[in-house]
Amino acid sequence: xxxxxxxxxxxxxxxxxxxxxxxxxxxxxxxxxxxxxxxxxxxxxxxxxxxxxxxxxxxxxxxxxxxxxxxxxxxxxxxxxxxxxxxxxxxxxxxxxxxxxxxxxxxxxxxxxxxxxxxxxxxxxxxxxxxxxxxxxxxxxxxxxxxxxxxxxxxxxxxxxxxxxxxxxxxxxxxxxxxxxxxxxxxxxxxxxxxxxxxxxxxxxxxxxxxxxxxxxxxxxxxxxxxxxxxxxxxxxxxxxxxxxxxxxxxxxxxxxxxxxxxxxxxxxxxxxxxxxxxxxxxxxxxxxxxx
Numbered sequence: 001x002x003x004x005x006x007x008x009x010x011x012x013x014x015x016x017x018x019x020x021x022x023x024x025x026x027x028x029x030x031x032x033x034x035x036x037x038x039x040x041x042x043x044x045x046x047x048x049x050x051x052x053x054x055x056x057x058x059x060x061x062x063x064x065x066x067x068x069x070x071x072x073x074x075x076x077x078x079x080x081x082x083x084x085x086x087x088x089x090x091x092x093x094x095x096x097x098x099x100x101x102x103x104x105x106x107x108x109x110x111x112x113x114x115x116x117x118x119x120x121x122x123x124x125x126x127x128x129x130x131x132x133x134x135x136x137x138x139x140x141x142x143x144x145x146x147x148x149x150x151x152x153x154x155x156x157x158x159x160x161x162x163x164x165x166x167x168x169x170x171x172x173x174x175x176x177x178x179x180x181x182x183x184x185x186x187x188x189x190x191x192x193x194x195x196x197x198x199x200x201x202x203x204x205x206x207x208x209x210x211x212x213x214x215x216x217x218x219x220x221x222x223x224x225x226x227x228x229x230x231x232x233x234x235x236x237x238x239x240x241x242x243x244x245x246x247x248x249x250x251x252x253x254x255x256x257x258x259x260x261x262x263x264x265x266x267x268x269x270x271x272x273x274x275x276x277x278x279x280x281x282x283x284x285x286x287x288x289x290x291x292x
Contacts, residue, residue: 056124068118102126128234150247166229173222179214
């Protein structure tokens with residue numbers, strides 16, 4: 001019943017789209033341009049959700065998340081063991097790779113790199129988001145916006161311009177992955193229809209399967225290409241705290257005198273036509289509400 005009701009409700013729109021499809025053939029360029037803008041806009045809106053998924057914070061089954069995190073932790077442990085020899089030719093490279101992971105204090109009290117997320121991106125972000133807390137005792141989530149607003153426009157533009165390509169790469173990966181899921185879903189439907197002899201859709205199933213696999217590979221490629229950018233962005237993030245944290249060091253709770261001042265000014269600004277003594281009285285409240 002719900003399916004019938006919803007289908008009946010959207011059928012005018014469905015028939016309109018089918019009717020327009022043939023007519024829009026003459027405007028393929030404009031339609032494609034509109035789809036480009038719309039898709040980019042939707043991916044931008046979903047930016048926070050995309051990051052949460054690729055970090056491993058959302059959309060990951062618990063067992064898979066724990067298994068992947070353990071694998072990354074073992075990977076870091078193995079790299080750490082190999083990085084103990086300062087005479088190794090790739091000593092600096094090994095430690096450069098280890099700096100892309102967050103640190104934690106072990107049972108022996110020594111701080112070492114570790115893995116706290118099921119993905120490389122999640123660990124890279126954790127490595128620099130935890131930096132202000134580890135180094136200065138500053139909550140990066142709380143202080144970042146305040147530091148950001150204290151920067152001059154040129155500094156903000158420079159950071160934004162550096163971060164934009166990295167965001168674009170990750171959003172492209174997410175778009176390809178979502179498209180791949182749709183293609184693989186359609187391939188499954190076509191295969192089931194062929195198996196049930198509803199129609200001969202085996203060629204369609206094969207085509208959609210190939211497109212789905214290409215989408216998955218493309219998503220992985222763009223995700224990998226975004227990692228160096230995230231590492232570079234992390235260094236900029238840490239540098240902002242290193243260089244500009246003094247700008248928010250003077251922030252603190254308001255004194256009692258300051259609170260009293262704001263409490264006095266607020267009603268004067270909101271109800272300037274009424275004397276201060278009348279604010280809060282029953283008569284003033286009745287007049288302000290229209291006597292109702």
